[in-house]
Structure formats: C-alpha cells, structure tokens
Amino acid sequence: MGEDDYQLLVSDVGFYEVFVEPNDGRCPFEGYATVSISNDFPTAVDATIFQCDEDGTSDGITSFNLNLLEATVSNNENDRAVVFYENLTDAQDETNAIPNPSNYNNASNPQIIIALVINLDSGCRAFAEVKLQVSTTNSNDTNLSGCDTDGISDGLDEF
Numbered sequence: 001m002g003e004d005d006y007q008l009l010v011s012d013v014g015f016y017e018v019f020v021e022p023n024d025g026r027c028p029f030e031g032y033a034t035v036s037i038s039n040d041f042p043t044a045v046d047a048t049i050f051q052c053d054e055d056g057t058s059d060g061i062t063s064f065n066l067n068l069l070e071a072t073v074s075n076n077e078n079d080r081a082v083v084f085y086e087n088l089t090d091a092q093d094e095t096n097a098i099p100n101p102s103n104y105n106n107a108s109n110p111q112i113i114i115a116l117v118i119n120l121d122s123g124c125r126a127f128a129e130v131k132l133q134v135s136t137t138n139s140n141d142t143n144l145s146g147c148d149t150d151g152i153s154d155g156l157d158e159f
Contacts, residue, residue: 011127029155043075044117050133058136060109066130067103073115073128081118084130091116099133125154 010016014037019030021059047069066084074080085091086107091114098104098113100137104128117126148157 034128039124040119041124042080042117042119042123043077044115044128045073045075046131047072047115047130048131049134050135053136060134061106062134062135064091064104064106064132066098066104066113066115069115069130073130076115077119079120081120083116083118084115085114088114088127093108106132106134109136 004083009110014035016033016035018033019028019031021028049064049066049069051062051064053060055062070080070082074082083091084101085096086098087149090096094116110131113132114129115128115130119125146157148155150157
C-alpha cells in the first residue's frame with residue numbers, strides 16, 4: 001500500500017501482512033494483522049438520578065450508587081460493560097475511571113458525569129451523560145397529636 005505516514009487506513013476486512021522499514025538504521029520489521037470492522041455500537045442512554053441529601057448536612061453532597069444506573073444507560077442490552085468517569089475527556093481516553101461507583105460522592109449539585117458503555121462482543125463504545133441531582137429539602141422533627149374523632153375507636157384520624 002505504500003503508506004509513509006504514522007497511520008495506515010484500512011477499509012476492507014481481511015488478513016494483512018505489515019512490513020515497516022524505519023529508514024533510521026534499524027532493521028525492518030514485519031507482522032500480521034487481522035482487520036475486522038464493526039459498527040455494532042452499543043446504545044448509551046442519558047439518565048438522571050435524583051437523591052435526597054441524607055448525610056445530616058444539607059450541602060447538596062451525598063453518596064450515589066452509580067451501579068444502579070448500568071441497566072438504564074446500557075438500555076438493558078446484553079454483553080455490555082459500563083464504566084463511569086467524571087468528565088468526557090477521561091472517558092474518551094479511558095483514564096481516571098471512578099474507582100468506587102457503588103459509593104460515589106458528587107462534587108457539585110447538580111453534577112454531570114459520563115458513562116462509557118462498551119459492547120463486549122465488538123469492542124465498540126458509546127457515551128451517555130448522567131446527571132446527579134441532590135435534593136437539599138429538609139424538615140424539622142415534630143410531634144403530631146390529636147384525638148380519634150372519626151367515630152371509629154381505632155387510634156387513627158386525619159390531621
């Protein structure tokens with residue numbers, strides 16, 4: 001094919017012999033490559049998870065179990081893996097995955113993270129945005145008391 005760049009573009013599937021002449025004094029080297037082309041991209045569905053701030057501090061930061069979203073972002077497709085990242089660049093580079101997705105503390109409220117969905121058969125990948133949203137609504141404890149006045153002595157009444 002006579003390529004002299006760092007990349008060799010291949011558009012046909014098949015078995016190829018690769019011969020590289022470095023032209024820098026080193027010996028040439030050769031190898032073989034089997035090329036298969038797949039467009040079996042997985043479905044990646046954007047999702048939102050809404051959770052209450054239950055850690056006792058109403059700051060919009062709480063713990064999420066991201067694993068609960070795997071079926072949603074992968075559209076329940078078989079043979080899929082889902083990996084979560086804090087940003088798209090890390091997801092595209094597949095570096096700095098969220099180390100413990102079952103116990104992830106959001107950094108801001110709301111926060112967008114990225115789910116990388118991988119088709120385990122083809123290796124094709126797709127991305128979904130996951131919005132983490134925390135409700136900071138809280139209420140004070142209170143005592144409610146009243147008399148059972150509905151004519152039925154069952155200890156129940158409307159307040």
